[in-house]
Amino acid sequence: MKRHCRLVLNGKPIEARAGESLIDAALGGSILIPHDCRSGQCQSCRVTVVSGAVDDGGSGHGRTVLACQAAVAGDAEIEFEELPLPMKRAGAVTEINELSPEIAEVVLTTSAPLEFRPGQYVRVKFSGYPAREFSPTFRLDGSFKQVELVFHIRRLPDGTVSGQLGKAIRPGHAAHVQGPFGQAYLRQGQGPLVLVAGGAGWAPIWALARSARSTQRNREMVVVAGSRDADNLYMLPSLQWLIDDGGRIYLADQARAPIALPAPARAGGYGLRRRPRWSRRGREEQGALGQCAMLRRSFPAKLSNLIADGQDHPSMAKPRAALSPRSLS
Numbered sequence: 441m442k443r444h445c446r447l448v449l450n451g452k453p454i455e456a457r458a459g460e461s462l463i464d465a466a467l468g469g470s471i472l473i474p475h476d477c478r479s480g481q482c483q484s485c486r487v488t489v490v491s492g493a494v495d496d497g498g499s500g501h502g503r504t505v506l507a508c509q510a511a512v513a514g515d516a517e518i519e520f521e522e523l524p525l526p527m528k529r530a531g532a533v534t535e536i537n538e539l540s541p542e543i544a545e546v547v548l549t550t551s552a553p554l555e556f557r558p559g560q561y562v563r564v565k566f567s568g569y570p571a572r573e574f575s576p577t578f579r580l581d582g583s584f585k586q587v588e589l590v591f592h593i594r595r596l597p598d599g600t601v602s603g604q605l606g607k608a609i610r611p612g613h614a615a616h617v618q619g620p621f622g623q624a625y626l627r628q629g630q631g632p633l634v635l636v637a638g639g640a641g642w643a644p645i646w647a648l649a650r651s652a653r654s655t656q657r658n659r660e661m662v663v664v665a666g667s668r669d670a671d672n673l674y675m676l677p678s679l680q681w682l683i684d685d686g687g688r689i690y691l692a693d694q695a696r697a698p699i700a701l702p703a704p705a706r707a708g709g710y711g712l713r714r715r716p717r718w719s720r721r722g723r724e725e726q727g728a729l730g731q732c733a734m735l736r737r738s739f740p741a742k743l744s745n746l747i748a749d750g751q752d753h754p755s756m757a758k759p760r761a762a763l764s765p766r767s768l769s
């Protein structure tokens with residue numbers, strides 16, 4: 441094996457030493473391969489070996505390897521998805537809308553667009569308050585504007601920041617945004633997307649789902665949404681958008697589904713039982729809306745293909761995998 445090798449990373453040639461990890465080799469050439477744990481766990485550093493060879497370190501899957509585990513073993517050409525670099529933007533609050541008794545939609549208008557991948561998060565500092573991290577998302581009707589950042593923020597009774605929304609923090613309040621950060625973003629791929637969210641965690645999932653329906657239309661997608669109680673099912677308009685667009689939706693039943701979503705406030709929760717026919721791909725699932733008092737009260741009649749019981753879907757067998765970034769790839 442020669443000691444000095446030539447790597448081409450997304451078309452950029454660099455010199456690399458045999459034996460060093462692909463991440464380190466790339467950094468030596470001032471190229472950042474997106475990564476997180478560096479221990480082979482998070483899968484965020486998976487890259488494609490287009491030509492040549494690397495020592496995959498046991499991480500090979502098809503033509504892909506984990507850049508934190510694979511080592512330079514010769515000349516090779518590597519491709520990976522590049523992420524937008526973190527930037528800073530000044531802006532101001534332009535809207536605060538009540539989505540539910542606990543969750544507010546906060547819209548910031550920034551001086552220039554901030555590029556991010558759906559699912560990433562940014563650091564927001566409302567002037568005079570400590571910074572907090574939130575995921576930008578779409579409006580619940582699926583719309584967006586280039587210079588707007590939309591956040592879903594849960595109000596905490598004693599929250600230093602969230603407790604001031606609509607009080608000291610009102611439209612016109614100055615804010616600074618830094619980002620994007622995070623590895624749980626929408627990746628290219630063919631496999632089914634399983635997106636799970638509860639409460640204000642709907643923000644990044646809605647961003648992922650909405651974006652996937654625009655850019656990866658042939659990809660099967662299952663969305664599981666939940667809430668602590670019916671009053672906080674604020675995501676219903678966006679679920680309706682997904683259903684209208686052909687998406688398949690589950691309303692999570694914490695009492696039965698083995699996923700870590702907030703427990704329904706009332707015993708019985710979303711007790712709807714109808715076995716979805718997941719084996720028939722492409723067939724529209726029909727939820728039995730109206731059999732549960734909570735659902736009947738909460739949902740508009742036209743929300744007819746929402747499945748309110750996640751127990752039967754195979755993805756539920758591995759809840760951790762369903763929530764990991766890789767499952768979003």
Ligand code: FES
Pocket residue numbers: 475476477478479480481482483484485486506507508509
């Ligand atoms: S950084 Fe390589 S698997 Fe996490």
